[in-house]
Amino acid sequence: MSFRTNRRVEFRxxxxxxxxxxxxxFPWMESAEHEMLRSMGIKIIPDSHDAADEVTWPRVSxxxxxxxxxxxxxxxxxDVTVGKVGRSSVQYEIAFFRESDAGEMLPIATGKIVVVCCxxxxxxxxxxxxxxADIRAKLESI
Amino acid sequence: MSFRTNRRVEFRxxxxxxxxxxxxxFPWMESAEHEMLRSMGIKIIPDSHDAADEVTWPRVSxxxxxxxxxxxxxxxxxDVTVGKVGRSSVQYEIAFFRESDAGEMLPIATGKIVVVCCxxxxxxxxxxxxxxADIRAKLESI
Amino acid sequence: MSFRTNRRVEFRxxxxxxxxxxxxxFPWMESAEHEMLRSMGIKIIPDSHDAADEVTWPRVSxxxxxxxxxxxxxxxxxDVTVGKVGRSSVQYEIAFFRESDAGEMLPIATGKIVVVCCxxxxxxxxxxxxxxADIRAKLESI
Amino acid sequence: MSFRTNRRVEFRxxxxxxxxxxxxxFPWMESAEHEMLRSMGIKIIPDSHDAADEVTWPRVSxxxxxxxxxxxxxxxxxDVTVGKVGRSSVQYEIAFFRESDAGEMLPIATGKIVVVCCxxxxxxxxxxxxxxADIRAKLESI
Numbered sequence: 001m002s003f004r005t006n007r008r009v010e011f012r013x014x015x016x017x018x019x020x021x022x023x024x025x026f027p028w029m030e031s032a033e034h035e036m037l038r039s040m041g042i043k044i045i046p047d048s049h050d051a052a053d054e055v056t057w058p059r060v061s062x063x064x065x066x067x068x069x070x071x072x073x074x075x076x077x078x079d080v081t082v083g084k085v086g087r088s089s090v091q092y093e094i095a096f097f098r099e100s101d102a103g104e105m106l107p108i109a110t111g112k113i114v115v116v117c118c119x120x121x122x123x124x125x126x127x128x129x130x131x132x133a134d135i136r137a138k139l140e141s142i
Numbered sequence: 143m144s145f146r147t148n149r150r151v152e153f154r155x156x157x158x159x160x161x162x163x164x165x166x167x168f169p170w171m172e173s174a175e176h177e178m179l180r181s182m183g184i185k186i187i188p189d190s191h192d193a194a195d196e197v198t199w200p201r202v203s204x205x206x207x208x209x210x211x212x213x214x215x216x217x218x219x220x221d222v223t224v225g226k227v228g229r230s231s232v233q234y235e236i237a238f239f240r241e242s243d244a245g246e247m248l249p250i251a252t253g254k255i256v257v258v259c260c261x262x263x264x265x266x267x268x269x270x271x272x273x274x275a276d277i278r279a280k281l282e283s284i
Numbered sequence: 285m286s287f288r289t290n291r292r293v294e295f296r297x298x299x300x301x302x303x304x305x306x307x308x309x310f311p312w313m314e315s316a317e318h319e320m321l322r323s324m325g326i327k328i329i330p331d332s333h334d335a336a337d338e339v340t341w342p343r344v345s346x347x348x349x350x351x352x353x354x355x356x357x358x359x360x361x362x363d364v365t366v367g368k369v370g371r372s373s374v375q376y377e378i379a380f381f382r383e384s385d386a387g388e389m390l391p392i393a394t395g396k397i398v399v400v401c402c403x404x405x406x407x408x409x410x411x412x413x414x415x416x417a418d419i420r421a422k423l424e425s426i
Numbered sequence: 427m428s429f430r431t432n433r434r435v436e437f438r439x440x441x442x443x444x445x446x447x448x449x450x451x452f453p454w455m456e457s458a459e460h461e462m463l464r465s466m467g468i469k470i471i472p473d474s475h476d477a478a479d480e481v482t483w484p485r486v487s488x489x490x491x492x493x494x495x496x497x498x499x500x501x502x503x504x505d506v507t508v509g510k511v512g513r514s515s516v517q518y519e520i521a522f523f524r525e526s527d528a529g530e531m532l533p534i535a536t537g538k539i540v541v542v543c544c545x546x547x548x549x550x551x552x553x554x555x556x557x558x559a560d561i562r563a564k565l566e567s568i
Contacts, residue, residue: 010311010314010315010318011157011158011163011311011314011315011318011328011329012157012163012165012311012314012315014157014158015153015154015156015157015158016153016156016157016158016160016161016213016214016471017471017482017484018158018160019158021153021154021453022452022456022484022485022488023154023449023452023453023456026448026449026452027294027295027296027447027449030294030295030296030448030449031294031295031296034294034295034357035292038357044295044356044357045295045356045442045443056443058443058448058492058495059448059492060491060492061489061490061491061492062448062489062490063487063488063489063490064487064488064489065486065487066484066485066486066487069484071158072158072328072329073318073322073328150461152453152456152457152460153453153456153457153460153470153471154453154456154457158329159329159340159342163311164310164314164342164343164346165307165310165311165314168306168307168310169305169307169436169437169438172306172307172436172437172438173436173437173438176436176437176499177434180499186437186498186499187300187301187437187498198301200301200350200353201306201350202349202350203347203348203349203350204306204347204348205345205346205347205348206345206346206347207344207345208342208343208344208345211342214470214471215460215464215470295441295442295447296441296447296449298441298442299437299438299440299441299442300437300440300441300442300444300445300497300498302442302444303442305437305438307438355442356442
């Protein structure tokens with residue numbers, strides 16, 4: 001079970017090797033994660049710096065394996081899978097594909113993001129917190 | 143009279159045309175401006191969201207003219223000139239050069255940034271403000 | 285007459301002032317231009333470095349005026365207007381709006397991009413060229 | 427044994443959470459790697475698309491663990507360690523630190539990059555290749 005979205009490779013995503021720069025996949029992963037959370041009605045960042053009850057999700061560990069180059073104008077398919085949901089942490093797996101002319105889904109890159117549920121403290125500091133029950137239920141339902 | 147710094151073109155600054163992407167010059171301009179302000183002891187962003195007396199400098203207008211391509215690993219010279227200092231606004235001109243093998247300074251790009259002095263209001267809103275006298279004195283001395 | 289597209293503000297587009305970084309509008313302008321060209325069947329970059337008959341469009345001058353901050357998750361409307369089409373150059377004007385809760389289109393930023401039609405020379409150098417008649421006809425029809 | 431460089435956090439590196447965006451560390455890792463290679467006299471990208479004898483180093487796998495937030499204007503220390511040097515692959519470990527007021531080196535983030543030595547084929551395709559002996563000797567000497 002996963003969430004699927006699409007993305008067009010833009011010119012700024014490329015580099016002088018003529019392909020997508022490896023670092024571009026990380027904002028793409030986060031955007032796909034955010035799009036999934038938005039589709040589930042989960043707020044992504046607190047409304048204000050005083051919103052003590054709201055949670056946010058800093059990243060603690062990320063990775064990406066590259067299978068094949070992506071290029072300018074490629075239309076990518078992006079699949080987000082919710083992996084392990086711990087007491088405070090969530091692991092997402094994000095797979096990027098490109099459809100070949102023959103209709104095959106060619107793997108481009110596969111990434112992981114581990115986030116930790118945090119509450120904002122006064123002064124903008126973050127404190128690890130248990131994932132709220134309603135959010136946990138939504139994450140485990142996908 | 144101007145402030146001079148240098149910058150190495152990094153691989154992420156390039157695009158699939160094999161040259162520096164035109165948009166990369168804008169963060170570079172801002173960084174050169176910030177480096178100049180730092181060298182003059184001018185604080186760039188308020189310490190906190192509650193720092194009602196401190197000012198910040200949102201951009202209201204920017205531009206760049208491109209003379210010649212810059213490429214990966216180029217070592218650029220960046221000159222920041224403080225132009226017109228108004229009641230609330232400051233105009234910076236930023237010129238990028240590359241030294242040729244013959245020692246000539248080749249013009250790469252020339253940009254302008256117009257910033258407006260603002261104070262933080264509660265809720266994170268910004269209110270246009272007169273440039274504090276000590277900062278004005280520093281800006282006019284360069 | 286103009287081309288309209290939309291764009292969601294992503295988290296990577298923001299900065300520590302809590303708003304979209306001013307430089308982010310430039311890749312957005314280019315992407316909107318490219319989306320328009322693609323919709324008109326105009327090829328954006330040559331298929332290869334040996335494609336001597338194909339043209340490409342380096343930027344020679346760009347600018348942006350900022351009217352109001354854009355923020356994370358804003359859904360922006362982007363209008364591209366083809367301005368003056370010269371012998372070799374094209375000027376695009378790109379306007380960014382955000383729809384208010386009351387349905388008003390609030391201006392966020394307005395930019396300009398001037399591009400020059402070029403042919404690839406051997407060695408990857410670019411040579412200014414007259415805009416091909418079929419492309420001119422398409423650009424003047426919008 | 428490792429290569430050390432430094433880097434100032436720029437404003438474009440931050441996001442609306444007020445800290446450096448997690449993705450910014452990846453171009454930083456690559457730049458530190460490139461700075462090390464440059465210091466050893468190893469060419470980073472081929473001079474041209476026809477340079478059949480030269481090698482380039484696409485990334486096949488990268489990761490980063492985040493220990494503490496980095497913020498605007500932080501002056502970071504970046505240590506690059508050459509890990510396993512295989513027949514075609516090289517693993518780099520890159521550690522980011524910030525010096526505390528008390529002079530302690532606080533860990534910010536630790537990343538890994540695995541690159542593969544490739545030769546350019548006609549048409550811009552890449553072919554995995556054995557690491558040339560002179561480059562291997564340099565990489566193993568650090």
